[in-house]
Amino acid sequence: MTIDLRSDTVTKPSKGMLDAMMQAQVGDDVYKEDPTVNVLEERIATMFEKEKALFFPTGSMANQAAIKLHTNPGDQVICDKYAHIYNYEGGGASFNSGVSCKLIDGNGGMFTADQVLKAINPPDFYHSPLTSLVEIENTTNKGGGACWDFNEIKKIREVCDEHKLGFHLDGARLWHALVAKKETPKQYGEVFDTISVCLSKGLGCPIGSVLIGDETIMSNAIRIRKIFGGGMRQVGYLAAAGLYALDNNIERLKEDHKKAKEIGEILSKLSMVKTVEPIETNIVIFELNQDVDEINFMQKLANKNIKIIGMGGGKLRMVTHLDYTDDMHNNLLNIVQKINI
């Protein structure tokens, strides 16, 4: 039995999800004639109380489309130094939209409204790039699954209003934040111009993300998606997985969070572990003592069929998910407890 904790993207569709997919009504979504995609998009738009939602093959493409919608070439996007759009989307912001990123030196991937204010270039000083968008991530990926304080988000919204900036949320794991903090999609819909959510992370779908926003900003989204090569045909089979996931796989994220906390507790008791970052959701990031070789540590786990991932800078990551069972969890806790190097 392999225990794969490299990411929550390693899940495979369950029997129930596969059945829902097989029974999907489909049509050509480029003509907007796929009934299942239409239902999914409407359902997600309604959840967030926004006018429009659009299905995308990946979260990266949804984020990249959002950046394109909010900016012109030469503009600047304010985001955290850990941001997925900056670190993990292949340089897409500059490639697709011709924008640069002004990185904020935040805390766990999060920052304050005050830091945003200081990062805005004065629009009348034509030497510097024009700031046009603020982007945040909830939960933060490289920041260890941390959840934002919603009050800070509201303050950033005010700064965006004052300075006429767009506000985009990379909500690849927003579902985790909603469950952990008992928040609602509606409150996020109220403060952001655009939101991307992933169906293929914690929710266990094989593929799929959705970009959400009001008509004005979203009216060009379908064209951008087409330009990016993301116009899909009988994609209702995948949208059906999304609908199934919304019905069945959100509340259970609590279990992933509980397991992650339990892993963190065991790790923090190991003498070879230097620090475990605070765990709020399903991501565990930890660092080994300097005299412990991380490659060796990962190999020891690999020998027991446990896969984890390095995040660079001496940090290691484990992510709990739908396919990480109670049995695997007990097994893992046992093995980690006894590990010696």
Ligand SMILES: *Cc1c(COP(=O)(O)O)cnc(C)c1O
């Ligand atoms: C996974 C992820 C995405 C999207 O990734 P894709 O693999 O392109 O679907 C975007 N943002 C964050 C924070 C992520 O963790």
